[in-house]
Structure formats: structure tokens, C-alpha cells
Amino acid sequence: MRLIIEARLEGGETSETEATTVAVVERKDRSVADLGLTLAEGRALLAEVQSLLVSEQTAGWMESQLACDRCGSTLAHKDARSIVVRTVFGKVDVPSPRLWACSCAAKQGRPRRSVSPLCKAVHQRVTPELEYLQAKWAAHLPYRQATELLREVLPLDKGISFGSTRRR
Structure with missing residues (x-):
């Protein structure tokens, strides 16, 4: 017997939803000794679902942070890094791009710096x-x-x- 668990994320810009295989549970025989999920299988399933969900949530949130709060212009991309966020269901590596601060800040006498919106939002991680x-x-x-x-x-x-x- 084989159980395939898939996840579909909806609510993005596209109407198509692509199924992502989260876990595959196989049982060789149909004995009652292997009833349900084992603790290890349940933990792996939860960790995979959490990783998928956190990655999608942060990617969607980062899209809203790509414009300057003051003037609305698009911020230039400096480099890409990732941060580790610790959740109840495991650690998740999340891409955290660094962006150059807008040039309108330099006009106000502040030096131009790089910012990482995700690091500021999830500072404790x-x-x-x-x-x-x-x-x-x-x-x-x-x-x-x-x-x-x-x-x-x-x-x-x-x-x-x-x-x-x-x-x-």
C-alpha cells in the first residue's frame, strides 16, 4: 500500500495550482502492527508542510517589500542570502534578499545603505x-x-x- 500526500497552494497571482508531493508512505503488508503513521513519519510530514508554507508566505511578503515606502520606486537588488527560521515543526531556510535603500534617502542627507526586510521582520528568527x-x-x-x-x-x-x- 502506498499513500501519497500532495499539497496545493492557492491564492497567488496565477489561477493554476501545481501539486507538490509532500510525503510518500509505503507499507509492505496490511498488518495491524503498522497502523497509522509512525512518529518519525509524522514529524517529517509536518516539517515538509511547514517548510513549503513558510517559503511561500515569505516569498509573497517579500514581493510587497520591493518598493520604497517614501517614493514608491523599485529598490535595487544587492545580493541574496538565506536565513534560518526556527518553527515548532522544524528549521526552515528562507531566502532573504538584501536591497539597496532608495536614493530618496540620500537626498534627505542619509547615507545609502542596504536593507534586509525579512531580517527586520523576523529579527528573533x-x-x-x-x-x-x-x-x-x-x-x-x-x-x-x-x-x-x-x-x-x-x-x-x-x-x-x-x-x-x-x-x-
Whole structure:
């Protein structure tokens, strides 16, 4: 038996939606010993869906940041980098282009600098849900145990440390 899980994102400029294969689960026989998803399969599925969703959300948001707030002209592209955003369902590498500030800022006496809108918007690089879970579990357990339990249940792998749990 084979289960294929696909995702379709809608709501962009195009009306066509392309299916992306998120996971394929295979079972050799139909025994009840392999009922449902394993914890590893569930974590991998959640991590893949989260990666797909975060990437699309940030790409859509970045499109709205490509124009100057003051004059509306398009900002020049300086270079492209990526940042790591830690979520409840794993780490996600997100493209974070750096843009040159608009020349209208130089006319006002400010030096022309590069800006990274995504780095400013996600300056902690951790989602609020992950911060909440770390703080909640650390309030009831020692920091190391709270971190180990979060790693065991969620697809975090080495995405968090007990030091970050302690700080939150």
C-alpha cells in the first residue's frame, strides 16, 4: 500500500495550482502492527508542510517589500542570502534578499545603505509558538528535560538548545 500526500497552494497571482508531493508512505503488508503513521513519519510530514508554507508566505511578503515606502520606486537588488527560521515543526531556510535603500534617502542627507526586510521582520528568527512551548515546558520541568521532550515530540532535531529554552 502506498499513500501519497500532495499539497496545493492557492491564492497567488496565477489561477493554476501545481501539486507538490509532500510525503510518500509505503507499507509492505496490511498488518495491524503498522497502523497509522509512525512518529518519525509524522514529524517529517509536518516539517515538509511547514517548510513549503513558510517559503511561500515569505516569498509573497517579500514581493510587497520591493518598493520604497517614501517614493514608491523599485529598490535595487544587492545580493541574496538565506536565513534560518526556527518553527515548532522544524528549521526552515528562507531566502532573504538584501536591497539597496532608495536614493530618496540620500537626498534627505542619509547615507545609502542596504536593507534586509525579512531580517527586520523576523529579527528573533523564532516563531512565537516555539517560544511559547519552550517557556511553558521550562516552567514545569528542568530546562534540559523540557528541551529533550520538545525534540522527541516535535520535528526539531537539534533546532533548539537547553540554553535557548532557559532564556525564554
